[in-house]
Amino acid sequence: MAQLEPSFLRPMNTITLDYLDRLEAEAIHILREVAGQFERPALLFSGGKDSIALTRLAEKAFRPGRFPFPLVHIDTGHNFEEIIDFRDSLAASLGEQLIVRQVADTIRERGLHEPGGKYPSRNPLQTYTLLDVIEEFGFDACIGGARRDEEKARAKERIFSVRDEFGQWDPRRQRPELWNIYNGRIQKGENVRVFPISNWTELDVWNYIQRENIQLPDIYFAHERRCVVLPSGQLLGLSEHLNLDDTDEIVSRRVRFRTVGDSTCTAAVESDAESVDDIIQDLLLAKVSERGATRLDDNLSETGMEDRKRNGYF
Amino acid sequence: MDLLRFITCGSVDDGKSTLIGRLLYDSDSVSLDVLATLEKRRHAGGAVDLALLTDGLKAEREQGITIDVAHKYFTTPRRKFIITDAPGHVQYTRNMVTGASNADLAIVLVDARQGIIEQTRRHTLIASLLGIQHFVLAVNKMDLVSHEEAVFNQIVEDYHAVAEQLKLASVVAIPLSALNGDNVVRRSRQLGWYEGPSLLEHLEQVPVPADANPNEPRFQVQYVIRPQTEELHDYRGYAGRIQSGTYRPGDRVRVWPSGLETEIEAIEINEREVAAATAPQAVVLRLRDDVDVSRGDTIVPVNAHPAVTREVEATLCWMDERPLKAGRKLLVQHHTAVVKASVTAIVYKTNVATFESVGTDAAQLNDIVRVQLKTAGPLVVDDYRQNRATGAFILVDEQTGATLAAGLIEGTERDYFTPPVLAEASFSI
Numbered sequence: 096m097a098q099l100e101p102s103f104l105r106p107m108n109t110i111t112l113d114y115l116d117r118l119e120a121e122a123i124h125i126l127r128e129v130a131g132q133f134e135r136p137a138l139l140f141s142g143g144k145d146s147i148a149l150t151r152l153a154e155k156a157f158r159p160g161r162f163p164f165p166l167v168h169i170d171t172g173h174n175f176e177e178i179i180d181f182r183d184s185l186a187a188s189l190g191e192q193l194i195v196r197q198v199a200d201t202i203r204e205r206g207l208h209e210p211g212g213k214y215p216s217r218n219p220l221q222t223y224t225l226l227d228v229i230e231e232f233g234f235d236a237c238i239g240g241a242r243r244d245e246e247k248a249r250a251k252e253r254i255f256s257v258r259d260e261f262g263q264w265d266p267r268r269q270r271p272e273l274w275n276i277y278n279g280r281i282q283k284g285e286n287v288r289v290f291p292i293s294n295w296t297e298l299d300v301w302n303y304i305q306r307e308n309i310q311l312p313d314i315y316f317a318h319e320r321r322c323v324v325l326p327s328g329q330l331l332g333l334s335e336h337l338n339l340d341d342t343d344e345i346v347s348r349r350v351r352f353r354t355v356g357d358s359t360c361t362a363a364v365e366s367d368a369e370s371v372d373d374i375i376q377d378l379l380l381a382k383v384s385e386r387g388a389t390r391l392d393d394n395l396s397e398t399g400m401e402d403r404k405r406n407g408y409f
Numbered sequence: 410m411d412l413l414r415f416i417t418c419g420s421v422d423d424g425k426s427t428l429i430g431r432l433l434y435d436s437d438s439v440s441l442d443v444l445a446t447l448e449k450r451r452h453a454g455g456a457v458d459l460a461l462l463t464d465g466l467k468a469e470r471e472q473g474i475t476i477d478v479a480h481k482y483f484t485t486p487r488r489k490f491i492i493t494d495a496p497g498h499v500q501y502t503r504n505m506v507t508g509a510s511n512a513d514l515a516i517v518l519v520d521a522r523q524g525i526i527e528q529t530r531r532h533t534l535i536a537s538l539l540g541i542q543h544f545v546l547a548v549n550k551m552d553l554v555s556h557e558e559a560v561f562n563q564i565v566e567d568y569h570a571v572a573e574q575l576k577l578a579s580v581v582a583i584p585l586s587a588l589n590g591d592n593v594v595r596r597s598r599q600l601g602w603y604e605g606p607s608l609l610e611h612l613e614q615v616p617v618p619a620d621a622n623p624n625e626p627r628f629q630v631q632y633v634i635r636p637q638t639e640e641l642h643d644y645r646g647y648a649g650r651i652q653s654g655t656y657r658p659g660d661r662v663r664v665w666p667s668g669l670e671t672e673i674e675a676i677e678i679n680e681r682e683v684a685a686a687t688a689p690q691a692v693v694l695r696l697r698d699d700v701d702v703s704r705g706d707t708i709v710p711v712n713a714h715p716a717v718t719r720e721v722e723a724t725l726c727w728m729d730e731r732p733l734k735a736g737r738k739l740l741v742q743h744h745t746a747v748v749k750a751s752v753t754a755i756v757y758k759t760n761v762a763t764f765e766s767v768g769t770d771a772a773q774l775n776d777i778v779r780v781q782l783k784t785a786g787p788l789v790v791d792d793y794r795q796n797r798a799t800g801a802f803i804l805v806d807e808q809t810g811a812t813l814a815a816g817l818i819e820g821t822e823r824d825y826f827t828p829p830v831l832a833e834a835s836f837s838i
Contacts, residue, residue, distance in 0.1 A: 110655070110687045114412035114489045123691035124650045127631040131704050131745060155679045156648065156691070159641055160634040243480045250479045257810075270812045271507040271728050274801045275650075276744055280810035294491060296482045 115302055118295055119152065124275060125254060125291040126156040129236050130163040132279040133287070136236040139225075140166040140186075140193070142178035143355045144311055145240030145292060148300055150189060151309055152291060164238070165192035169224045171217040172199045173336045173357045181312040196228045213338050214331065216360040226262050229286060236279065236287045244296045254293050260284035297353075298378050305371045315374070317351045317366050329362040410484075411617050416493040416508040418536065419518030420528035424549045427458075428518060428587035429481060429494050432609060435594035438483035478508045487613040502531065502775040503728035506815050509536045510801070513618050514543040516608070517568075521554045521584070525567045531761040537575045538724065538777070538817065540797045543615050544572070546582040547608060551600060552589055558602045574764055581615075583608050620688040621798040625791070626654030627715065628708045629799075631745050634693060646677065646693035647702055649745070652798035655687040656694070664700055665707045666717050666787040672697040688798070705746035707789040707799075715791050715799065716818075719784045722756070724793075725804065725814040726777055733772040733780075739813060741784055743802040749785040750804075756780060779819070793817035 112120075129136045138153065140146045153162050166186055170179070186193035198217045201224040202209055210216055229237065243250045253269050255277045270278060279287050292300070304311065322330040323337065324344040331337065333345065336359050350363035351374070368374045417425045432438075481492040493508035495501075509515065515536040519529055536544070546568050554560040561584045572580050583592055584600050585608060591597030594609045606614065621627075634646035660673045675682045677693040686692045694708060702708070709715060727733050733752060741750045756779040758769040772778040793800030804814040 110685060110690075112687070112690065114410055117412055117689065120650060120689050120691045124631070124689075127648050127650075127691070128745070131632045157632075157634060158680050159638075159644065159646075160636045163632075244482050247479075250481065271503050271815070273507055273510040273803050273812070273815045274798075275511070276742060276801065276803050278742060278803060278805055278810065278812050280740075280805055282808075282810060285810075294480065294482070296484075298484075 115299065115306065118292070118299060119155070119303070121275070121294065122149075122152045122291040123156045125277065125289065126153055126238065128255075128277045128279070129238060129289050130157070132277070133236040135232060135234050136164040136238065136289075137167045137194075137229075137232065137234045138162070138164050138238045139240075140168050140182065141240070141356070142168065142174065142182045142312065143240065144304065144315060145242065145300060147185065147309060147311060148303055148307075149238065149240050149291065150185065150191075151303075151307055154189070162189075162191045165194050167194045167196070167228060167234075167237070169221045169228065170195050170197050171221060171357045172197060173215075173217055173334070173359050175312075175314055175332070175334075175352075175355060175358050177312045177314050178355055194228070194232070196224050196231075198224045200224075201227060211338075213340075213343075214359045215336065215338065216357050218357045218360055222262065229262070234286060235281065236289055238289045238291065240292060241290045242295050242297070242300075243290075243293050252290065252293070254290050255279055256288045256290065257281060258286055258288060262286075264288075298375070301371060301375050301378060305375060311371075312355070314352045314355060317349050317369050317373075319347055320350050320363060321345060321347050322350065322363060325362070330365065331362055332358060334358045410487075410489055412489045412491065413514060413612060413615070413617050414491045414493070414512050415514040415516060415612065416495055416505075416512040416536070416541075417516045417518060418495050418505055418509070418532035419516075419547075419549075420520070420523075420526060421496075423518040423520045424587045425518050426494060428516070428547065428549065428585075428593065428608075429492055430458075431587045431590055431593045432492070433481060433483055435590055436483055436485055436609060478504050485609070485613060490612065502535070503726065505532060506535055506539065506726045506728070509539040509541060510815060512536070512539075512541055514545065514612070514615060515541045516545045516547050518547045518549050519564055519568075521548050521550045521560055521564065524564045525571065527762045529568070530571055530764070533571055533575060533577070534759070534761055534764060534777070535726065537577055538726075539815075540793065542578050542618050544577055544580045545608065545611065546580055548582065548584045549587050551584045551591065552586040556584075556591075556599045558584075561603070579615075581605070581611055583611065621653040622791075622796040623654055623688075625713055625715075625796060626656055626660075626710055627652040627713075627791070627796065627799045628656060628692075628694065629745050629789075630702060630704055630706045630708065632704060633702070644695075645699070646695055647708065648691070648693045650691045651686055651688040652744075653688045653796055655685055656692070657685045658682070661711045662696075662708050663711050663713075664696075664702050665709065665715065665789040667701065667706070668717075669700045670711060671700050707746075715789045717787050717789050719787050720753075721782050721784070721788060721790065722779065722819050723782060723802075724759075724777060724779055724817045724819055725772065727772040727774060727814050729806070729811065729813045730774055732774075733778070733814070734770065738807070740805040740807050741782065741788065741802050741816070742805050743788050743790065744799075746788065747805075748788065749807070750782045752780050753783050754781040790818045792819060 198220050241249055251266055253272045258264055281287060321333045323339055324346055325331055330348060330350060348365055351366045351368055352363050354361055368377045419425055479494045483490050495505040495508040517533055548561050548564050565582045584603050585592035591599050592607045594607060596607050628651050629649050630647045631649040634648050636644050656676055658673050658675050662673055663670050673694055674697045675695045676686045735752055735755050738751045741748050757766040759777040760767055791799045800818040802816040803812050804816055806813055
């Protein structure tokens with residue numbers, strides 16, 4: 096049974112909540128609304144820090160009960176090995192169901208075109224696998240770890256974001272989202288994407304990871320890695336999925352990852368930050384945004400994210 | 410560190426997006442790569458267009474207007490801020506309502522050349538209706554009126570009449586130029602006659618409103634946690650967010666709408682029992698007795714008196730293209746409680762320019778109307794002006810699921826009585 100927590104024994108009416116407490120309460124409230132309003136929700140788990148933080152929030156929302164949803168991972172097959180190992184051990188230690196679907200299978204079954212080029216990204220193809228897994232299990236709500244501060248199209252999205260049967264987002268027809276009242280009523284075929292940490296910034300997530308002592312995959316912390324230097328100067332970790340040639344410059348650098356996605360489109364940043372404290376210090380001084388530093392796919396065009404979301408992306 | 414949520418409103422071309430861009434830019438909250446994107450779009454020989462920082466949609470950049478609410482985040486050493494940039498166009502008024510519903514403060518932007526216009530009055534009305542306490546009258550484009558103090562004073566005087574009519578509690582007027590950065594983050598020499606704080610200085614100092622109503626505890630059940638394991642065989646936890654006030658173990662409480670009385674056995678946060686919990690914390694309540702409680706029920710102290718009623722009077726901000734007429738059936742979503750309802754009467758419509766009540770038989774898109782609703786089951790509510798959390802609801806189309814209106818409960822104290830205790834707690838062994 097639960098134990099009495101002495102540190103919380105404070106005099107009457109002096110419970111002070113800081114902004115992180117408020118963001119946490121908001122996220123837990125949103126997760127419980129998903130549980131209360133939907134028949135078959137799922138938590139989309141990427142193995143990145145945001146979705147790891149989401150699992151901690153889900154523990155706070157539903158323990159001592161089980162999560163009312165499985166964790167679902169859309170595996171591009173281009174993920175960093177460390178992430179996959181971490182994913183499996185986290186699911187096991189949580190004792191929750193993990194569903195994994197491979198983009199490679201979708202490519203084969205649907206006869207999709209395998210992306211080519213030097214840095215072949217399966218990122219856009221995740222959408223197909225996602226829509227397939229939604230259909231396979233009849234998911235009516237998919238929880239994701241997206242944040243509004245990541246990108247300007249995301250800044251416009253609702254916390255409960257209704258998608259049509261093709262998963263498409265129509266930014267001009269979004270439901271008004273009033274107070275903290277979330278309307279998850281949908282018609283057959285539609286589903287809802289839910290973003291409990293919409294209002295968190297990258298720094299908020301790291302402050303939360305620090306406060307809650309949340310464990311992360313090692314690749315978030317400084318380590319030596321063999322990287323290829325991209326024309327932009329960004330560093331891409333070497334992997335078997337890259338199609339390099341003699342002209343490419345290979346270097347060994349001390350790096351960490353700010354985001355983790357497809358290894359072929361997620362750049363590393365040079366860093367000596369070995370702990371969460373170091374990373375927070377780094378971020379306080381950082382002059383380049385999270386996606387700007389690390390995502391090759393957003394830089395393709397100014398509307399990269401908006402276009403992908405319209406087509407059913409996370 | 411505390412958190413202030415604010416909204417910027419005003420008419421189209423008053424420079425809202427530019428103002429937010431300026432706040433972010435001058436407070437060093439814009440990263441280099443985002444600046445580089447702005448540079449790419451710099452007009453030949455001109456300044457960077459700071460509005461591009463918030464206009465995130467393709468259509469917005471093409472048309473140079475804000476269509477939907479954008480959320481921006483920045484932090485200064487004193488405070489963390491969440492900005493909601495609301496659209497200025499009349500046709501997107503519902504998005505302004507959306508932004509105002511979550512804001513603690515409203516920045517009402519006025520073009521110094523135009524002064525107070527209908528949209529200023531409309532937005533001030535909506536913000537005040539939605540319970541925003543703090544207003545900033547930001548008189549923008551002072552550079553285009555030669556930084557004249559007299560122009561500023563006239564606008565302040567005109568707005569004073571609006572503030573009086575709406576009984577606004579706190580208004581601070583600041584002359585500024587978002588384009589040039591005068592009085593946005595730093596005080597301006599151009600506007601030396603103005604002795605007050607810059608906009609950011611004011612935003613850092615203004616008191617953050619306390620919880621919805623600290624003296625009236627309210628808690629609504631979101632989800633029932635029942636592990637049903639061998640170890641936790643009888644465990645039943647009522648998960649939800651405290652909407653207002655403070656709860657403690659040992660509190661005698663009543664579950665509404667059933668009226669059953671019991672006691673709070675324990676309050677858990679993150680699987681630990683706590684000695685007290687307060688709004689807006691997300692908690693799990695365990696009750697002493699095995700009473701029937703489900704999602705949508707409200708648990709309050711025995712001496713608290715929310716209105717428990719099937720008939721409510723409410724102000725609606727109507728958000729649907731299809732007009733509302735009396736007799737329409739729809740759903741009321743009062744946070745976690747959803748009931749069928751019908752609109753029995755449209756009492757009047759508020760003229761958003763004059764604030765006068767006028768008769769009407771239908772509510773059009775963006776109209777503000779007073780209505781009477783009859784619900785199929787009891788609602789447990791408070792007057793919105795008494796409790797911003799429990800006085801709010803939305804109307805939902807039963808068939809399409811669309812959100813049709815924002816609703817504010819009105820006049821509960823005057824019109825309704827809390828019914829007497831219905832039953833003693835029933836015990837099941």
